[in-house]
Amino acid sequence: MTQKILVLPGDGIGPEITAQASRILAACQARGLDVEVFEGLLGGAAYDAHGEPLPAETLEKAKAARGILLGAVGGPKWDKIEDLAKRPEKGLLGVRKQLGLFGNLRPAITYPQLASASSLKPELVAGLDIMIVRELTGGIYFGQPRGIEERDGERVGFNTYVYSESEIERIGRVAFEMAQKRSKKLCSVDKANVLEVTILWREVMERLAPEYPDVELSHMYVDNAAMQLVRAPKQFDVVVTGNMFGDILSDAAAMLTGSIGMLPSASLNESGQGMYEPCHGSAPDIAGQGIANPLATILSVAMMLRYSLDAPAMAKRIEDAVGKVLDDGLRTADIAAEGTRTVSTAEMGDAVLAAF
Amino acid sequence: MTQKILVLPGDGIGPEITAQASRILAACQARGLDVEVFEGLLGGAAYDAHGEPLPAETLEKAKAARGILLGAVGGPKWDKIEDLAKRPEKGLLGVRKQLGLFGNLRPAITYPQLASASSLKPELVAGLDIMIVRELTGGIYFGQPRGIEERDGERVGFNTYVYSESEIERIGRVAFEMAQKRSKKLCSVDKANVLEVTILWREVMERLAPEYPDVELSHMYVDNAAMQLVRAPKQFDVVVTGNMFGDILSDAAAMLTGSIGMLPSASLNESGQGMYEPCHGSAPDIAGQGIANPLATILSVAMMLRYSLDAPAMAKRIEDAVGKVLDDGLRTADIAAEGTRTVSTAEMGDAVLAAF
Ligand SMILES: CC(C)[C@H](C(=O)O)[C@@H](O)C(=O)O
Ligand SMILES: CC(C)[C@H](C(=O)O)[C@@H](O)C(=O)O
Numbered sequence: 001m002t003q004k005i006l007v008l009p010g011d012g013i014g015p016e017i018t019a020q021a022s023r024i025l026a027a028c029q030a031r032g033l034d035v036e037v038f039e040g041l042l043g044g045a046a047y048d049a050h051g052e053p054l055p056a057e058t059l060e061k062a063k064a065a066r067g068i069l070l071g072a073v074g075g076p077k078w079d080k081i082e083d084l085a086k087r088p089e090k091g092l093l094g095v096r097k098q099l100g101l102f103g104n105l106r107p108a109i110t111y112p113q114l115a116s117a118s119s120l121k122p123e124l125v126a127g128l129d130i131m132i133v134r135e136l137t138g139g140i141y142f143g144q145p146r147g148i149e150e151r152d153g154e155r156v157g158f159n160t161y162v163y164s165e166s167e168i169e170r171i172g173r174v175a176f177e178m179a180q181k182r183s184k185k186l187c188s189v190d191k192a193n194v195l196e197v198t199i200l201w202r203e204v205m206e207r208l209a210p211e212y213p214d215v216e217l218s219h220m221y222v223d224n225a226a227m228q229l230v231r232a233p234k235q236f237d238v239v240v241t242g243n244m245f246g247d248i249l250s251d252a253a254a255m256l257t258g259s260i261g262m263l264p265s266a267s268l269n270e271s272g273q274g275m276y277e278p279c280h281g282s283a284p285d286i287a288g289q290g291i292a293n294p295l296a297t298i299l300s301v302a303m304m305l306r307y308s309l310d311a312p313a314m315a316k317r318i319e320d321a322v323g324k325v326l327d328d329g330l331r332t333a334d335i336a337a338e339g340t341r342t343v344s345t346a347e348m349g350d351a352v353l354a355a356f
Numbered sequence: 357m358t359q360k361i362l363v364l365p366g367d368g369i370g371p372e373i374t375a376q377a378s379r380i381l382a383a384c385q386a387r388g389l390d391v392e393v394f395e396g397l398l399g400g401a402a403y404d405a406h407g408e409p410l411p412a413e414t415l416e417k418a419k420a421a422r423g424i425l426l427g428a429v430g431g432p433k434w435d436k437i438e439d440l441a442k443r444p445e446k447g448l449l450g451v452r453k454q455l456g457l458f459g460n461l462r463p464a465i466t467y468p469q470l471a472s473a474s475s476l477k478p479e480l481v482a483g484l485d486i487m488i489v490r491e492l493t494g495g496i497y498f499g500q501p502r503g504i505e506e507r508d509g510e511r512v513g514f515n516t517y518v519y520s521e522s523e524i525e526r527i528g529r530v531a532f533e534m535a536q537k538r539s540k541k542l543c544s545v546d547k548a549n550v551l552e553v554t555i556l557w558r559e560v561m562e563r564l565a566p567e568y569p570d571v572e573l574s575h576m577y578v579d580n581a582a583m584q585l586v587r588a589p590k591q592f593d594v595v596v597t598g599n600m601f602g603d604i605l606s607d608a609a610a611m612l613t614g615s616i617g618m619l620p621s622a623s624l625n626e627s628g629q630g631m632y633e634p635c636h637g638s639a640p641d642i643a644g645q646g647i648a649n650p651l652a653t654i655l656s657v658a659m660m661l662r663y664s665l666d667a668p669a670m671a672k673r674i675e676d677a678v679g680k681v682l683d684d685g686l687r688t689a690d691i692a693a694e695g696t697r698t699v700s701t702a703e704m705g706d707a708v709l710a711a712f
Contacts (some may be wrong), residue, residue, distance in 0.1 A: 074549070089549040119587055120475050140517060141550055148556050151520070157556030158518040161496060165510045191600075193430070193445040194497055200504050200513030223603045224637075227611040230586065231475055244547075247579045248604060255583040281580075 370427025
């Protein structure tokens with residue numbers, strides 16, 4: 001059965017990087033991947049065209065797709081929109097929520113060819129390979145009540161950090177299963193010394209643990225986790241945490257690899273339907289210059305093949321092609337270094353295609 | 357008028373490090389500082405003695421004190437206490453709240469003698485000097501409603517992230533004034549693309565800005581701030597943020613200096629009454645061995661002299677004494693390096709006293 005793939009270029013460098021990833025997708029089709037690829041508008045691009053960041057048409061297409069490839073959304077152009085519900089980011093959050101993409105996988109990997117690009121000392125990040133499992137459709141991002149209102153003569157802003165046992169269990173199982181496939185070590189991050197919601201989080205993780213006797217579960221407070229990531233990141237393998245803490249820690253982890261232009265991510269629901277996007281943002285400062293790094297988006301295609309399309313061999317071919325291009329010394333400007341050749345977004349796409 | 361100083365040794369290495377800091381305090385008295393020093397129980401130590409982490413007697417003493425010197429609270433021994441209200445951490449939070457210590461100053465400084473101890477490349481952290489201003493008595497730490505309850509047949513945990521305009525304004529003014537005294541750059545960290553409470557936060561910061569025309573205010577999302585701290589920490593000078601984000605970012609910043617054993621902090625209320633404590637924790641794994649680093653606690657005394665006791669010259673003498681001891685090559689185990697001499701907690705105290 002032909003599967004549908006939706007490409008959402010989004011904003012900033014989004015169109016440039018998804019253009020290259022789409023070429024790889026086309027090459028996969030040429031090699032027999034049975035998919036139909038179509039495009040849609042999300043984020044600022046959708047707001048400009050239709051006055052809303054997630055038009056009904058895009059949502060319909062997204063629901064029908066097995067895999068969604070997203071560039072990135074947002075930029076200063078739309079930061080002044082008064083109505084929070086119309087901002088580009090809300091389009092992204094809408095897709096996550098509407099499709100139930102609760103399981104966010106954010107690998108933080110140091111590519112051997114790029115270890116020196118890290119701001120950490122090379123020995124601390126060489127060979128680093130962390131998988132952050134972030135809950136993506138709950139927590140304070142979506143909790144009710146929320147808003148800004150008048151109380152006792154002044155305005156008060158409020159949001160609700162909330163998780164139910166079933167939400168925690170669902171993401172916990174994703175993380176335990178991930179740990180079983182990897183080093184069998186799982187670290188759950190919370191703030192159980194202060195926040196009740198994370199006391200429940202810790203309790204549910206503990207309750208699941210006996211079902212995964214081969215996995216060693218540990219707990220860490222979020223402030224300590226932020227420190228430990230900086231101090232000795234290789235102590236981590238699989239990390240599971242809620243939406244907000246996951247947002248912060250996964251970005252820190254991605255940055256410390258030095259390979260942030262290289263890192264893909266997956267957001268999955270229970271049926272394996274998924275959205276795939278680079279970890280980096282829309283980089284409006286370099287948009288339109290043809291210099292953005294398309295590799296994280298290309299590697300997001302590989303993740304899509306692996307997690308949503310059951311085509312791990314083809315995923316591996318893409319990853320190997322990216323590895324070869326790096327070995328050959330090609331770099332976009334963000335990862336340029338002495339002794340390497342700086343290429344444009346399109347040239348990087350060419351090179352990966354040639355190596356594929 | 358004789359001012360009262362309360363020393364709260366707390367748990368883990370707390371008693372060892374406050375013992376050394378108390379010797380410095382005594383030396384300050386000998387040099388004419390007009391204070392009366394007394395001790396109290398807080399945290400696990402208080403729980404063990406009185407069944408609660410913040411006994412009424414301690415709270416009374418704290419209220420009467422101009423300055424409080426805290427070691428650290430908490431440890432695995434008390435992590436199993438079922439009732440969250442009885443945990444050591446709640447003693448600390450209780451003092452903060454009861455005394456209205458809303459302004460938390462957390463410097464992240466790289467000591468030139470210790471730059472190589474950072475996990476970051478030396479050029480990225482040499483000369484680093486960030487001041488994180490964290491709101492300490494509001495936000496999700498204290499927001500109501502909170503708890504764990506049954507809803508639709510399952511348990512749900514919830515906390516409330518809430519700030520009023522006046523709370524934001526109060527900490528904003530501390531940060532703007534701090535920026536005026538330093539490089540005149542202030543970065544406010546929020547998640548205004550997702551959370552309403554931080555939209556209000558950003559709005560209030562913007563509203564204050566014209567009153568401090570010499571300060572350049574910028575805004576950054578918390579996930580980006582976590583990345584930027586890792587990538588290029590020297591871009592920051594004064595950072596202001598809420599309780600939870602401040603907890604995470606200040607620990608990350610402290611760790612990346614490589615000098616975490618050296619970093620003091622202050623928590624102030626509107627009348628200048630303050631609690632002073634090291635940034636590091638109670639380190640139960642090395643408690644009782646006489647090897648903990650007392651310098652952050654000794655430097656906390658210096659901060660107390662500066663912010664609560666109006667004795668900046670004496671504060672400077674303590675800081676200079678610490679600098680001299682480092683120059684002389686003395687190090688506790690946590691900051692030991694080739695070519696330096698590893699000393700015990702007490703020996704480090706001796707050395708600072710001798711240099712004072
Ligand atoms: C754009 C923003 C809403 C989003 C988030 O906070 O989840 C982004 O930072 C991410 O991590 O995917
Ligand atoms: C011990 C804990 C409650 C406390 C906090 O989270 O505020 C600590 O991490 C700190 O930063 O002072």
